[in-house]
Amino acid sequence: MQKKIIALAVASLASGAALAQTNVTMYGIADAGYVYSSGGDLSVRNFGTNNNNNPTFSGIQSGLLSSSRLGFKGTEALGNGLNAVFTLEYSLNIDNNSGVGNTGSLNARQQFVGLQSDKLGTVALGRQYAPGYLASINNDAFG
Structure with a gap:
């Protein structure tokens, strides 16, 4: 009986150490703004009305400076300088409460898993x- 208690105590200590090494981050960007536009060719964006060849649009539009997204990324220490890494990003259109293409699929942005080594780098x-x-990220005019 005492061996079982010792084994249980060691297992609980080991699981606490493993949980302490897990790092998951939730992040996102919500970018929307009010847009009013009249004149010009708005047909490319599929919005507006055509009043005497003067298309107009007035309303909330998503992704004016950056595309809106919700993401999760994390690492798990595997030992000896080796980490498991993952990233999952989902695009959002916050002006109409949908994902990209209105399909609700999660393949619009990054999704990957990999291994990261202090000595060898990362493979994903x-x-x-x-x-x-x-x-080009470092040269973005909008930051």
Whole structure:
């Protein structure tokens, strides 16, 4: 009986240490604004009315400076300088309460899992930003 209690105590201490190493972050951007526009070609955006060839739009529009998103990313220490990493991002259109394309699918933004090593770097599989996008982030006029 005493061996079972000792084993249970050791297991509970080990599980507490494992939970302490897990790091999950929830993040997001909510970008919307009021837009009024008249004149010009608004047909590309599929909104507005055509009054004597003078299209107008007035209302809330999502993604004026940045696309709205909700994301989760995290790491789990595996030991010996090796970490498991993951990211899941979901695009949002907060002006009409839907995801991109109104499909509700979660494949509109990043989704990947991988391994990160202090010595070897990171290898990840899934949907990720393209290298050209990552290179341009530091030069974004909107920050």
